[in-house]
Amino acid sequence: MRMGEVAAQIPTSFGHELRACLRCRLVKTYDQFRDSGCENCPFFKIEEDPERIVDVTTPNFNGTISMMDPRRSWAARWLRIGKFAPGCYALAVSETLSEDMQSLCQEERVQYIPPKRI
């Protein structure tokens, strides 16, 4: 198995700073998002507008999965992160992306699946 792609940043700490991107569920720390934005969702332009971090990421997420090889992982397919970069992802997020952000996704023709509410 080769590493064909560049992995996303791996979280450097495991406490309260961990946040998950509401669209792709990538998990990183607040600071990491501020530094390099979301690798899977560049259109959010987090680096340019750090305030967005609060809007597009959430600390409320459930379960963590380290995805080493999304292309060949069954789990990745199941979780619909097969197309994303290797890295740490959340199994589920507790918040829905705001309306504005959803329309942004549509404009970019990027898929957004809201979390299932039980």
Place this chain on the structure above:
Amino acid sequence: MLVLIFPISVVIGGGITTVVCLMQKFVDRGSDLQIRSVVALDHFKNYIYVEADKEAHVKEAIKGMRNIYANQKILLVPIREMTDVLCVESKAIDLSRDTWVRMKIGTYKGDLAKVVDVDNVRQRVTVKLIPRIDLQALASKLDGREVVKKKAFVPPPRFMNIDEARELHIRVERRRDPMTGDYFENIGGMLFKDGFMYKAVSLKSIIAQNVTPTFDELEKFNRPSENGEAEFGGLSTLFANRKKGHFMKGDAVIVIKGDLKNLKGWVEKVDEENVLIRSGMKGLPDPLAVNEKELCKYFEPGNHVKVVSGTHEGATGMVVKVDQHVLIILSDMTKEHVRVFADHVVESSEVTTGVTMILSFWSNNPSFGVIIRLENEAFQVLKGNPDRPEVALVKLREIKCKLDRKISVQDRYKGKQGPVRHIYKGVLFIYDRHHLEHAGFICAKCTSCIVVGGSRSGANRNGGDSLSRFSNFKAPAPVPPSPRRFQRGGMGYNGMEGKGWKGRGGRGGRDDSLLGTTVKIRLGPFKGYRGPVVEVKGDSVRVELEMKIVTVDRNAISDNVSVITPSRDISRYSMGSETPMHPSRTPLHPYMTPMRDSGATPIHDGVRTPMRDRAWNPYTPMSPPRDNWEEGNPGSRGTSPQYQPGSPPSRAYEAPTPGSGWASTPGGSYSDAGMPRDHSSAYANAPSPYIQSTPGQPMTPSSTSYLPGTPGGQPMTPGTGLDVMSPVIGGDAEAWFMPDILVDIHKVGEDSDLGVIRDVSDGTCKVSLGSSGEGDTIMALPSELEIVPPRKNDRVKIVGGQFRGSIGTLIGIDGSDGIVKIEENLDVKILDLAILAKFVQP
């Protein structure tokens, strides 16, 4: 592509760390690490799941990892369960301002708090709480003095009074919060405003799910100088947290938020969050869709409702006032005003009398009482103290057991009247609807009550007795296997008990109580016989039958007379009832005679039937058999009323069996059958022989003397009526004693002789000895005489009933009846053998 998932045991809490570390390792090592992914679930903190092709890859990957238990056996997740690994329940915690939450930890654990600010970045919220501050301790601490921290001492919630703090020389700083612009009092690092404490806590230390503030908590929160709007706000979030879908079609609702606020309407349809209502208002779409959160149930004063959740769950009552979300209801049960949320209430015509009818027992002060009211955590109990009403508040855990007594007897109490709901240890709990205190319960000693109306109680002259007997009575309405057996028997104790006692044999050994009591044998070769118990030996008892003592199984007997209650106390009562019996016992013999049955037959059938079904139903109509009796006694019918329970002599008993008045007991049973209502029936059923004799023959007061005795009931054997009774009841003798009839003479100390009554006067009889009366003449008391049952083709004299005095020929015998051809009119009548005596031509 075959995918395998391996669970790996990890140190609890180290799941995420390991997952991330493995990711890092992957990034560093590249192709060395051949696993595809690793999952750590929040709710399975001791395992991580590795996705890989081969187990070997997994082993390689976890080598050297901290947090992973080394050398563990690597298992495999079955394919079916693979997806479960990845399934997580996503909880949506929408924390917003004014949300109600509860504290998870610390001094305020469990306390209700309101969110005032949410800081998502730092995962903290500022909440507003009712402070639990020990000012003294705080003052000491701030002064630098030693504070003795009382262990596990949680100060009660109390609003912070700044002045009070100042008095204790606690430094109070007034600060302005840069964010909100409000002024806060800073005391020892804690912020206060309006008496509330404001605290910043992490999200992890609060519970936001299913937080339903109770009415009291809400009141407390909203009390200090907050206007109605604020309360509203609180309540609306309360509603927001409500479970969905509890509006039902047809509910009356009112809009509480938005443009349509205060609009009333009716629910037409509920569709998840949207409720369609019809308002009938012009200009509005009909039906109108309103968000569930903006609606609230609406009630009008006068509606009868039931509370379905919350503190007062289960209560029913009438709405007296509607105050936005809060309804004031007059509870049916406790006749008090209760405040509840409109949310918790549905319209209902159900009236709860409450769970008040439980007799309970509590341990610290062994006593008993009836629950008259349910409160949140305790019961209000009317203690079993007949002298004065005593109410105690009993906590749930102090209740030992529920005592089950089911008796319904009408009783009168100091002018108050009401059915007895429970009886225990000689104390009656009477429910009087008109009684305003204690939910209508009155506690009284059974001796101070007498039975009113009705039946069953087997009225004893001494009301107390019967009642006390009842108290001991354990079994509910008895319907013994063979009620018929009871019929007569009833006497004495209020049949009820007897019935209950059927199985007495099986009930614990109450040997002492059996001794001496008259029982009826139900099974075995001696079935049908009655006799006193002379000895008790474990499982069997010895019963004296007609000069013979037999051994029968305990279970085969039924207690005829007096109730032998298991409790020791009761035996007293039984004894009481037994007493009268004794005298009657002597003439037991007669009972054994066919006569007993003869009379019984018709009655039994009639009476029995209804009885069987509902032993104590006083209203069971008397059946035809009665007619048998009627035959001869149209007149008696008329007289019967005399014997109605009302009959003076038997006053105590009232009803049970008219006529059976005496019988009280057995009669009682019958009375249940409805005798009270139907006089004639009474007679019919009344086992009391009196009835038989009665027709036409007045039951003399003497009979009444037997009332208590009832046990005397034996004589009651239906049919036998007089015959039987005579020995027992001196007074009645005249009933059947007539000249020219053949009798058996039982003089004390002598053998029985045959004789013919020649003359009856003043209660004594002149009897000529010999089967045809040719011998000497002696004087005898009716109690010493006994009718000799006639045989077929004998000439008979009818000594009871309508045709008393007539002579006829017994042309046939049918069971316990005799077919008689009356000489004077050549009528053929069917009469009870008990009233037929062999005629001896003078």
